[in-house]
Amino acid sequence: MFGLGKKRTKFGRWLDRQGIKQIEIEKKANLGRATVSRLCNDTDYRPKYETVLKIKKALKQLGHDVPPDDYFGM
Structure with missing residues (x-):
């Protein structure tokens, strides 16, 4: 769907299914573009607890209003 064939993380796929753009998360969560990109594309990246809370709030x-397990698989 998005990403031009790149592998997506569970979070990235979840955003795609919900129709949420990464830029929306960046702004609502007050996170940098690189952080959101890593959350969506880097399967080895493990976010800090603070980042998870920002994503949940955004x-x-x-x-x-869904638990982080739905999109991070923690």
Whole structure:
């Protein structure tokens, strides 16, 4: 769907299914582009707890009140 054939993380695939753009997460979570890109594309990247909380809060603001297990698989 997105990413021009790049492998996506569980989070990246979840965003794609929900129709949420990475730029929306960047702005709502107040995270840098590189961090959001790593969250969506780097399967070896493990976010800090603070980052997970920012993502959860941003998704809630976007109307997606779901546990991080749904998109991070922690």
